[in-house]
Amino acid sequence: MLLAGFVAAALPVSAQPIANPVAMLAGLDKITGRITRFDVYIDETVLFGALEITPRACYSRPSNDTLQRTSAFLEVDQRNLDGTAKRLFTGWVFADSPALNAVDHPIYDVWLIECKTSTNVPPPDER
Secondary structure (H helix, E strand, O other): OHHHHHHHHHOOOOOOOEEOOEEEEEEEEOOOOEEEEEEEEOOOOEEEOOEEEEEEEEEEOOOOOOOOOOEEEEEEEEEOOOOOEEEEEEEEEEOOEOOOOOOOOOOEEEEEEEEEOOOOOOOHHHO
8 A cells, every 4th residue: 555655656646737818829820821829818719810819718837837838718700792701620729839739820820839827918808
């Protein structure tokens, strides 16, 4: 019984992910080559080119955690000229692996930079 306690103590302990209210994303316009960074509050929808991007969750881990994985759950729709929207992507994106589960669009790329606790951008209800 005592040996089991030593084995458990030797295993790395990972902390629970931290939920953050802001996702910092980057977008690439492949036609102009311009990269734009922007902060988005959780459950807020922003327009990047023809894409409507809504982060639903953004998680980070403490700096001393061995996993160091920052992830966000995104919904991405393409806005059409007639005002309708088509869902392009729903899923998790990872800051340390931007190509994994990437948003697939011929003109725009979108990826997660980091999750943040605050931003200079006013919340949607204060605009």
